[in-house]
Amino acid sequence: MATWNLAARSIGSAVVAGLGFLRTSLAWGTRRKRRQDVLLALLRQLEVMTEEIHRANLIQQYRLTVDQMNRTIDDPSLADASSTLTDLTEGKRRQLLFANRQYGSLLLAHRIGACGWDELLGHLRVLCRNAVFAEYWDRTAEHRRSIPADSVEAQVGAAVDIMMEELAEDPEEWWIVGPSATGEPPA
Known part of the structure; x- marks a missing residue:
């Protein structure tokens, strides 16, 4: 035991x-x-x-x-230093600089997440109807060629190009969003 x-x-x-x-x-x-x-x-x-x-x-x-853009708009002598566009009146240069600022503001809002892709496209569709923006977009086409193709800015620019083409082809029906300009941007 x-x-x-x-x-x-x-x-x-x-x-x-x-x-x-x-x-x-x-x-x-x-x-x-x-x-x-x-x-x-x-x-x-x-x-x-x-x-x-x-x-x-x-x-x-x-x-x-x-x-800097505000200073350029306020002081025409600075406009020559900041703009590569030629043959513009002082008033037209100010308008194009302002159009650039509007576009940049929308692009920034998208990049920081303040508006999604579809909302951005909606704002851009309205902006594309503006004659001053259309002229700005046409005159700065060469500037956008240097933007890396995989960047958000290039993706947005391609969408605006499509919108401008659709507007030129059919001004009455262009507002109907087709599949070409509604795709999601790259992640």
């Missing part, structure tokens, strides 16, 4: 030790899982912050550009 008690105690001790080891292993596993979850949450927050900083930088850069 004494041998039996001794064996039972040894087995009991081994079971207790095994349970302790199992609890420790599970606790380490739980801690590790918790650390991984915290790390993933931090990485997601970092990704969101990085995107917000990118948007803030876009907005700041646009503010600087608009400030």
Whole structure:
């Protein structure tokens, strides 16, 4: 009987030790899982912050550009330094600079997520009906050729080109959005 008690105690001790080891292993596993979850949450927050900083930088850069355009519109002597368009009256140059600012504002709104693709196309469709914008778009076609083809700006420019073609072909029916100008932009 004494041998039996001794064996039972040894087995009991081994079971207790095994349970302790199992609890420790599970606790380490739980801690590790918790650390991984915290790390993933931090990485997601970092990704969101990085995107917000990118948007803030876009907005700041646009503010600087608009400030320069405002100075150019207000002071015709600066217009010659900032515009590559020739044979324009002072008034026409101001109009084209303003059309550029309108387009840039819509493009920025899309790039920072303030308006989606379909909303952007709607605003651009209205803008395309404006004669000054149409002239701006025609006169700056060469400028857009240097934009990388895979950029958001190139995608938006291609959509505006299609809208302008549709408007020129059929001014009465062009408002009906066809499949060519409604595709989603690249991610």
